[in-house]
Amino acid sequence: ADICVVGLGYIGLPTASMFAAQGFDVLGVDVSAHVVEIVNEGKIHIEEPGLRTLVSAAVKSGQLRAARAPQPAKTFIIAVPTPCRVNEKRHDDRSSDLSYVDSAVEAILPVLEEGDLVILESTSPPKTTVERVAKPLVEAGFTPGEDVFVAHCPERVLPGHILRELTQNDRVIGGITMACAQRAARLYASVVEGQIHQTNATTAELVKLMENTFRDVNIALANELAGICDHLDVDVTRVIELANCHPRVNLHQPGPGVGGHCLPLDPWFVIESAPEQARLIREARLLNQAVPRYLVHQIKDTLELGNSSSAKLAIFGVAYKGNVDDARESPGRDFVELLEGEPVDVAVYDPHVRHFEHELVGLQKAVQDADAIVITAAHDEFKFIDPSALIGLMRGHHVFDFCNLLDAKKWRSAGFTYVGRGVS
Numbered sequence: 001a002d003i004c005v006v007g008l009g010y011i012g013l014p015t016a017s018m019f020a021a022q023g024f025d026v027l028g029v030d031v032s033a034h035v036v037e038i039v040n041e042g043k044i045h046i047e048e049p050g051l052r053t054l055v056s057a058a059v060k061s062g063q064l065r066a067a068r069a070p071q072p073a074k075t076f077i078i079a080v081p082t083p084c085r086v087n088e089k090r091h092d093d094r095s096s097d098l099s100y101v102d103s104a105v106e107a108i109l110p111v112l113e114e115g116d117l118v119i120l121e122s123t124s125p126p127k128t129t130v131e132r133v134a135k136p137l138v139e140a141g142f143t144p145g146e147d148v149f150v151a152h153c154p155e156r157v158l159p160g161h162i163l164r165e166l167t168q169n170d171r172v173i174g175g176i177t178m179a180c181a182q183r184a185a186r187l188y189a190s191v192v193e194g195q196i197h198q199t200n201a202t203t204a205e206l207v208k209l210m211e212n213t214f215r216d217v218n219i220a221l222a223n224e225l226a227g228i229c230d231h232l233d234v235d236v237t238r239v240i241e242l243a244n245c246h247p248r249v250n251l252h253q254p255g256p257g258v259g260g261h262c263l264p265l266d267p268w269f270v271i272e273s274a275p276e277q278a279r280l281i282r283e284a285r286l287l288n289q290a291v292p293r294y295l296v297h298q299i300k301d302t303l304e305l306g307n308s309s310s311a312k313l314a315i316f317g318v319a320y321k322g323n324v325d326d327a328r329e330s331p332g333r334d335f336v337e338l339l340e341g342e343p344v345d346v347a348v349y350d351p352h353v354r355h356f357e358h359e360l361v362g363l364q365k366a367v368q369d370a371d372a373i374v375i376t377a378a379h380d381e382f383k384f385i386d387p388s389a390l391i392g393l394m395r396g397h398h399v400f401d402f403c404n405l406l407d408a409k410k411w412r413s414a415g416f417t418y419v420g421r422g423v424s
């Protein structure tokens with residue numbers, strides 16, 4: 001094959017099919033027999049707009065096929081998960097788990113030949129490319145930059161827009177040596193329309209991590225501001241709107257917490273690599289992590305929920321953000337888990353999510369006899385709900401709009417007590 005992509009998940013499969021669509025002969029590798037079978041049938045196992053058509057065309061044309069182990073190829077692209085787990089010793093700390101990267105490198109080594117290029121696309125802690133990719137190759141007798149080429153090219157696409165962003169975004173390419181960066185840059189230049197920036201591997205790792213850390217720290221600032229506004233009885237939305245009229249200010253939006261597979265994890269890779277230096281990043285991460293707990297308290301205080309009284313809450317939205325179907329690492333999930341320890345009945349409604357541990361119910365059933373509606377994901381559908389059609393079904397009349405998504409006036413005039421995020 002021209003290219004062997006190891007890991008056929010949210011990044012690997014779109015990447016493999018993009019190269020295949022450009023005429024490369026691509027082999028996709030996954031340890032899961034199920035994934036290999038599905039892809040070979042021209043189908044997909046993940047949701048992403050446009051991906052089904054692309055994969056099906058690539059498989060039909062013979063440019064893309066899947067297997068469970070790598071085969072000889074000129075280029076290997078590693079796109080495996082790099083999870084971050086709660087530290088056993090310090091529970092408010094997390095540590096990276098690079099075992100999938102290690103196994104990918106181990107699987108590639110037996111088929112690696114002189115002149116080949118190995119690229120790590122997975123988001124990784126600083127120095128991973130040097131220590132976990134290049135080093136094993138050196139130990140196997142290769143000399144990176146001379147007889148093999150090693151680079152880090154982090155993916156930077158937004159779920160829901162992956163196919164467009166794969167080709168249009170700029171790419172940062174970090175080589176173990178300059179020759180490595182140049183080799184990888186040539187490959188991406190043939191499929192990417194955005195600019196290609198070359199640097200060294202550790203810089204590229206930190207660039208990717210800091211993009212998401214920038215977002216996380218800024219959201220923490222917005223979440224802190226929401227708390228300040230609660231305290232001062234000022235409307236946070238108005239503060240942000242007016243402050244952002246300044247040409248050099250861009251306050252982010254507060255919300256029910258920060259979810260997804262990137263923002264809640266990537267800052268930990270930076271913290272882990274420089275714990276003494278990364279103090280603000282750590283503080284911001286812990287602040288964002290604590291938001292659901294703070295808001296559950298706010299609900300309990302407002303509804304005057306003691307240990308003896310009980311209530312029914314309708315949680316709207318357990319996806320990690322608006323208009324996606326992905327409920328892993330989501331603030332809504334944190335709310336459901338936190339409320340499990342309270343004397344409340346929880347009903348979950350989400351028009352996008354299909355798989356969730358807690359039972360998912362329809363809108364009517366969720367609000368039936370409920371005391372409050374709690375918005376924890378900014379799905380567009382919620383904006384079109386008619387509050388006057390719901391209030392009669394409910395026992396109470398509270399709405400906690402933690403995404404500041406709803407039209408407060410409309411809900412108030414329908415008889416609801418509206419509480420927004422940093423807006424009371």
Ligand code: SAJ
Pocket residue numbers: 123155156157158159211212215219252253254255256257258259260261262263320321322
């Ligand atoms: N959020 C806020 N307030 C905001 C913006 C977002 O509370 O002002 C919350 C969202 O509701 C969500 C979380 O942050 O819970 C993350 O959402 P997101 O849209 O910021 O990011 P992701 O995780 O979907 O994708 C990010 C993107 N990174 C950046 O925009 C810098 C994407 O480009 C990356 O490729 C992706 O992470 C990744 O894979 O690293």
